Amino acid sequence: MAVAETVAEAVAKTIRLDDITQVFPGRLGTKVVAVDHVSFELKSDTPRIASLVGASGSGKSTIARILLGLQRPTSGQVTYQGKDVGSLSRSEYTTYRRDVQPVFQDPYAIFNPFYRVDRIFWKAIRNFKLAHGRAAGMNKIEESLEAVRLRPGEVLGRYAHQLSGGQRQRLMLARVHMLQPSFVIADEPVSMLDAQVRRHFLDIMIDFQQTYGMTTLFITHDLSTVAYVGGDMMTIYKGQIVEQGTVKEVMTHPSHAYTKLLIDSVPTPDPNDRWKTRVELKDGVPRIVPIET
Numbered sequence: 379m380a381v382a383e384t385v386a387e388a389v390a391k392t393i394r395l396d397d398i399t400q401v402f403p404g405r406l407g408t409k410v411v412a413v414d415h416v417s418f419e420l421k422s423d424t425p426r427i428a429s430l431v432g433a434s435g436s437g438k439s440t441i442a443r444i445l446l447g448l449q450r451p452t453s454g455q456v457t458y459q460g461k462d463v464g465s466l467s468r469s470e471y472t473t474y475r476r477d478v479q480p481v482f483q484d485p486y487a488i489f490n491p492f493y494r495v496d497r498i499f500w501k502a503i504r505n506f507k508l509a510h511g512r513a514a515g516m517n518k519i520e521e522s523l524e525a526v527r528l529r530p531g532e533v534l535g536r537y538a539h540q541l542s543g544g545q546r547q548r549l550m551l552a553r554v555h556m557l558q559p560s561f562v563i564a565d566e567p568v569s570m571l572d573a574q575v576r577r578h579f580l581d582i583m584i585d586f587q588q589t590y591g592m593t594t595l596f597i598t599h600d601l602s603t604v605a606y607v608g609g610d611m612m613t614i615y616k617g618q619i620v621e622q623g624t625v626k627e628v629m630t631h632p633s634h635a636y637t638k639l640l641i642d643s644v645p646t647p648d649p650n651d652r653w654k655t656r657v658e659l660k661d662g663v664p665r666i667v668p669i670e671t
């Protein structure tokens with residue numbers, strides 16, 4: 379498919395979280411509010427990378443799962459093209475499943491260890507009727523592998539454990555390329571990769587946004603990768619979006635204590651420059667306090 383056709387044919391799409399709250403049962407009858415009244419939307423007409431940044435346990439993956447339709451929120455609404463995702467018709471749901479694609483931190487969850495990695499492509503071809511016949515299917519697979527700079531001969535016919543982490547992640551991107559979704563929900567996709575492979579992955583993600591018009595929610599706890607991809611960012615703190623704007627605005631003028639701490643915590647290559655502050659909650663309000671030594 380020519381790139382110009384892909385972008386020109388795309389209809390503007392919107393996926394929206396409206397006042398989403400997710401409560402899980404905690405230990406000893408307590409409740410965990412994983413996501414607390416979160417609202418935002420992703421739009422495809424002006425393709426962007428929007429980073430969702432927060433610490434471990436702040437609710438990022440829960441938001442990803444809700445966006446992907448894998449988790450029904452306790453309250454609030456997820457809409458795709460203005461319709462509640464929970465009440466889409468069968469064909470609308472198939473479109474949604476194709477149009478909103480995940481890339482997870484650990485692609486092992488996607489690859490069945492008993493099958494060769496080729497299977498994820500053939501399943502996508504079959505489920506979404508992407509090609510007719512084996513030769514056309516194989517052409518499509520090879521085209522997508524080449525788009526993420528993987529050599530078909532090096533990866534096809536292998537099992538997931540026979541490939542490197544970077545190759546497995548790029549296979550997931552090749553699958554995304556094949557499906558040409560409007561939205562990519564990338565949940566900590568690079569946190570298990572080394573610096574060089576990480577950069578390679580992020581370059582492909584940026585390429586997908588610029589060349590194919592994919593809008594990406596990039597979930598991470600690592601501000602240096604956010605600075606690298608640019609675009610927009612939201613800071614999530616204890617289940618709430620506490621700050622949002624362009625990466626440039628937020629990084630140069632952070633307004634929330636937690637964002638400031640994140641920025642101050644980006645490591646510098648100086649062993650004498652240790653972290654000196656941490657965030658403390660006082661009456662539910664976060665503030666930066668010095669770390670006692």
Ligand SMILES: Nc1ncnc2c1ncn2[C@@H]1O[C@H](COP(=O)(O)OP(=O)(O)OP(=O)(O)O)[C@@H](O)[C@H]1O
Binds near residue numbers: 402403404432440
């Ligand atoms: N199925 C579940 N049952 C109970 N609690 C859950 C469940 N899923 C998530 N939680 C809790 O909800 C909170 C948010 O978890 P979530 O995985 O969304 O955070 P996260 O920001 O993605 O963290 P990480 O970066 O470590 O993956 C955590 O306190 C977690 O323990």
